[in-house]
Amino acid sequence: MSCVLLIDDDDLILETLTLALTEGGYQVVAAMDGNEALEKFKQNDIDIVVTDIIMPNKEGIETIIQFRQISPHLPIIAMSGGGRSSKLDFLSVARKLGASETLKKPFSPDELIEAIRRNLKPAD
Amino acid sequence: MPLFEKSEMAKRIKKPRESIWQRLARRISGDPTPAGKKPGKVSGPVPATRKKAAEEPAKTQVVLPDAAAELSAFEKELRSIATAQSSITAGRLQMLNVEHVAAHFGNKWPKMIDRVHGIIERALRNHLGKRDIFRRHRQLFYVVVFAEIGGAEARARMALVSNEINIMLFGDEDDLTALELRGAVFDVDGKVVLEAYSVADAIGAYAASQVVESQLAEADSPAEPDPDADPDAADQASDADDDDDDGEHAPAGRIAMPIDDDAKLREVERAHEMIKNRLEQIQTIPGEDKTRNVEFRMLCDLEDDLLRLHDRLAQRIPLVEREEPVILKTAAGTVDEESTYPRPATLLLMEAENTYMANDHDQRVFVSEDHDLSLRFSYRPVWHVDAKVIGTYFVTAYFLEAGVEKTAERAFRKKLSPDINALIDRCLLRRALHDLAATDRGATSIICVPVHFTTLRHISHRHSLQNLLHGIPVWCRDHLAWEIIGAPPDTLRTHIEEVMSVLRPFGRTVVWRTALQGDKLANFGTGLISCASVHLRDSVHEETQVFAKMNAWSASAEAVRLKSYLRGADTRSLAVAAVSAGFDRIAGDAVSERIDTFKGVTPFTTENLYMSLVSEAFEKPE
Numbered sequence: 001m002s003c004v005l006l007i008d009d010d011d012l013i014l015e016t017l018t019l020a021l022t023e024g025g026y027q028v029v030a031a032m033d034g035n036e037a038l039e040k041f042k043q044n045d046i047d048i049v050v051t052d053i054i055m056p057n058k059e060g061i062e063t064i065i066q067f068r069q070i071s072p073h074l075p076i077i078a079m080s081g082g083g084r085s086s087k088l089d090f091l092s093v094a095r096k097l098g099a100s101e102t103l104k105k106p107f108s109p110d111e112l113i114e115a116i117r118r119n120l121k122p123a124d
Numbered sequence: 125m126p127l128f129e130k131s132e133m134a135k136r137i138k139k140p141r142e143s144i145w146q147r148l149a150r151r152i153s154g155d156p157t158p159a160g161k162k163p164g165k166v167s168g169p170v171p172a173t174r175k176k177a178a179e180e181p182a183k184t185q186v187v188l189p190d191a192a193a194e195l196s197a198f199e200k201e202l203r204s205i206a207t208a209q210s211s212i213t214a215g216r217l218q219m220l221n222v223e224h225v226a227a228h229f230g231n232k233w234p235k236m237i238d239r240v241h242g243i244i245e246r247a248l249r250n251h252l253g254k255r256d257i258f259r260r261h262r263q264l265f266y267v268v269v270f271a272e273i274g275g276a277e278a279r280a281r282m283a284l285v286s287n288e289i290n291i292m293l294f295g296d297e298d299d300l301t302a303l304e305l306r307g308a309v310f311d312v313d314g315k316v317v318l319e320a321y322s323v324a325d326a327i328g329a330y331a332a333s334q335v336v337e338s339q340l341a342e343a344d345s346p347a348e349p350d351p352d353a354d355p356d357a358a359d360q361a362s363d364a365d366d367d368d369d370d371g372e373h374a375p376a377g378r379i380a381m382p383i384d385d386d387a388k389l390r391e392v393e394r395a396h397e398m399i400k401n402r403l404e405q406i407q408t409i410p411g412e413d414k415t416r417n418v419e420f421r422m423l424c425d426l427e428d429d430l431l432r433l434h435d436r437l438a439q440r441i442p443l444v445e446r447e448e449p450v451i452l453k454t455a456a457g458t459v460d461e462e463s464t465y466p467r468p469a470t471l472l473l474m475e476a477e478n479t480y481m482a483n484d485h486d487q488r489v490f491v492s493e494d495h496d497l498s499l500r501f502s503y504r505p506v507w508h509v510d511a512k513v514i515g516t517y518f519v520t521a522y523f524l525e526a527g528v529e530k531t532a533e534r535a536f537r538k539k540l541s542p543d544i545n546a547l548i549d550r551c552l553l554r555r556a557l558h559d560l561a562a563t564d565r566g567a568t569s570i571i572c573v574p575v576h577f578t579t580l581r582h583i584s585h586r587h588s589l590q591n592l593l594h595g596i597p598v599w600c601r602d603h604l605a606w607e608i609i610g611a612p613p614d615t616l617r618t619h620i621e622e623v624m625s626v627l628r629p630f631g632r633t634v635v636w637r638t639a640l641q642g643d644k645l646a647n648f649g650t651g652l653i654s655c656a657s658v659h660l661r662d663s664v665h666e667e668t669q670v671f672a673k674m675n676a677w678s679a680s681a682e683a684v685r686l687k688s689y690l691r692g693a694d695t696r697s698l699a700v701a702a703v704s705a706g707f708d709r710i711a712g713d714a715v716s717e718r719i720d721t722f723k724g725v726t727p728f729t730t731e732n733l734y735m736s737l738v739s740e741a742f743e744k745p746e
Contacts (some may be wrong), residue, residue: 009668033697034697053700053702054671054697054701054704055697056666056667056668056671056697056701057667057668057694057695057697058697059696059697059700059701060735061696061733062195062696062697062702062737063732065737065738066737069740082704084207085545088509088703088729088730090700090703090704090730093730093731093734096731097731097738
C-alpha cells in the first residue's frame with residue numbers, strides 16, 4: 001500500500017481528502033504545514049506528497065523545494081485555489097520549482113486519486 | 125506689579141544679568157553675545173536715563189497719548205480680527221501694552237518713542253518665528269499673531285519679549301509684571317475677549333507644561349524613576365499639558381487659577397525654579413570662532429529639555445544658514461549606564477540629525493561603542509505585485525544592540541515620546557532627501573518616508589518638519605510618498621484631513637498605516653485616503669490567525685478601493701498569503717532584506733521569493 005503525505009492547513013479539506021484516499025486504497029499521513037510535513041516525512045516511508053500552497057509557518061512551494069533537496073525523485077503534487085485573490089498563479093511557480101503535477105482547487109477526490117496513480121506509476 | 129510702582133528698585137542700576145529664559149532664547153537664536161553686552165543696545169545707559177527721567181521735573185508740557193482711547197480703538201480692532209478668524213483666538217493673538225513704559229518716561233516719551241519702539245520691535249523679532257507677525261498700533265500697543273504655536277507657548281514667548289524689553293530699557297529683569305500682556309480667548313458667552321495675564325503666569329504655565337511633559341515621559345518608563353520628581357508639579361501642570369498636545373486650546377482659564385496671589389506666586393516660583401534648575405544644566409559653549417558651532421553638554425535628567433532645545437534649533441536655524449555643524453557631545457563619565465539607559469539611543473538619533481543638518485550624509489551608521497549600540501539607516505524594498513517590480517522603497521532606521529536588531533521602541537524599552545518620534549522622522553526625511561538628490565534627477569523609483577502622527581499633530585514638531593518639507597525640490601516630490609504611522613484607530617476625520625494636508629503637496633501619495641484589526645477602513649473610503657498599510661510587526665498573533673485577519677483587512681480595503689500595503693512579511697508563507705489575500709504592495713524579509721540605499725525599478729516576480737532557497741537547495745552539496 002502506497003503512503004501519501006497529505007499537507008493542508010484546512011482541516012476540513014484534510015479530513016475529506018484523507019477519507020477519499022483511504023477509501024481509494026492509500027495510507028495517508030496528514031500534516032497541517034510544511035514544517036510538520038518535513039518532520040513526518042522523516043518518520044514515515046512516504047511514496048508521494050500532496051501539498052497545498054498557501055499555508056502558515058511554511059508554505060507549499062518552499063516545502064516542495066526542501067523535499068526536492070531531500071529526495072530529488074519524490075513525486076509531489078501541488079494543489080491550490082489561489083486564495084481570495086487570484087493575482088498570481090502559484091501553481092505554475094510550483095511546477096517550475098519542483099512539483100511533478102498541479103491540481104487547481106476545487107477538484108474531485110477521483111481527480112486527485114488519478115493524479116496520484118499517474119505519479120506513482122513506475123517509469124517505463 | 126506695574127513698572128512705575130517699582131521704579132525705585134530699578135534705580136539701583138544693577139548690572140544687567142541674563143535670566144535663564146534670556147540665555148535660552150539667545151542660544152536658540154544662535155546669538156553668542158549676552159543681551160547686556162550687545163553693541164548698539166541701550167541696556168547699559170538706559171537705567172541711568174530712566175533714573176534721570178524719574179528725577180527730573182517736567183520742564184515742558186508734553187501731551188502723552190490718550191491710552192484709554194487708544195486701547196479702546198485697539199481692542200475693537202483686535203476683536204474684529206479674532207472674531208473673523210476663530211483659529212487665532214486660541215491664544216495665538218496676543219497684545220502687548222507699553223503704556224507703562226510711556227508713563228514712566230513721562231515728558232521724555234516723545235523723544236524716546238522711536239528708540240523704545242526700536243527696542244520693542246527688536247525684542248519681538250528676536251522671539252517670534254518666521255511666520256509670526258506683529259504690528260504696532262499707534263504709540264502704545266502691539267498686536268502679535270503667532271502662526272503655528274499654541275496658546276501656552278505664545279504666552280511664554282510674549283513673556284520672553286517682555287523680559288527682554290525690561291532689560292533693554294531698564295536693566296531690570298526681575299520685574300516680571302512690568303508690561304501688560306493680553307491674549308485673545310473666547311469668553312463663556314462666545315465673545316472674544318482680551319484676557320490679561322502676567323509674565324509670571326505665562327512662564328509658570330509654560331514651565332509647568334514642560335515639567336509635566338517630562339514627568340509623563342518618565343511615567344512611560346517605570347524602570348527609570350526620577351528621584352527629583354516633584355509630586356506637586358504634576359498636579360499643578362496636568363492641565364497645562366493638554367495644550368501642548370493639541371496646541372489649539374488656550375490655557376487661559378487654567379493659568380488664571382482661582383487661588384490667592386501669594387499661593388499663585390509660590391506656585392509659579394516653584395515651577396519656574398524647577399525648569400530653571402533643569403535648564404541650567406544645559407551648558408552651551410560657543411565655538412571658538414564659529415557662532416553657530418554649539419556644543420551641548422548633557423547631564424543627568426535633561427533628555428527632554430535637550431530634545432526640545434535641539435528641536436527648536438533645527439526649526440529656527442534655516443538649513444542654508446547652517447554653515448557649521450552642531451556638535452553633540454556627552455559629558456564623559458557623568459551618565460550612569462544603568463539608570464539612564466535610553467540616552468545612548470537618543471544621542472545617536474541626535475548625532476544623526478546633526479550630521480545630516482551639517483550636510484554630511486556619507487554616514488549611515490552611528491555607533492555608541494560604550495553601549496554596544498548603533499543606529500543604522502537603510503531602505504526596505506516594496507514589491508508591487510501586479511506590476512511585478514520593486515519600485516518603492518521605505519526608508520527605515522533601526523538599532524543594533526549587542527548584535528541584535530531592534531526597533532526604536534525596543535531600543536528605548538518604552539513607548540516613544542513625540543519628541544523622539546519627531547526626531548526619527550526628521551532623520552529619515554533628511555536621509556531620504558539626500559539619497560534622492562544624489563541621483564541627480566535620475567531616480568526612477570519612489571521613496572516612502574514614514575512620519576509619525578504625533579509629529580504632524582504636535583505643533584512645534586510639525587513646524588520643524590514643514591521647514592524641511594518646503595525645501596524639497598519639485599522634481600523630488602514625484603519620487604516621494606508618505607506613510608503616516610501611529611495614528612489612533614478612532615482618529616477624527618478632521619484630524620486625518622489635517623495631517624494628510626501637511627504631507628500631500630510634497631509627494632505622490634500618502635499612505636495611512638492602520639492596525640490589522642480595529643481600524644474601520646470603511647471610514648476612509650470617501651476619498652479621504654487612497655492607500656492604507658498594515659505592519660505585521662504590530663500584530664501579536666500567530667500566522668494561522670494572521671492569515672484570516674489579513675484576508676479580512678484586504679477585503680475591507682478592496683471594498684472601499686484603497687490600495688493596500690503590507691509590511692512585515694518576513695516569511696514566505698506570509699508573503700504568499702499576502703498575495704493571495706489581495707495586497708497590492710508587499711514588503712518584508714521574504715521579499716528583500718534591507719539595503720543600504722534604494723535602487724531603480726527592478727523586476728520581481730513570485731519566483732524571486734524563492735531564489736535564495738533554490739540556490740541553497742541545489743548549489744550546496746548535501
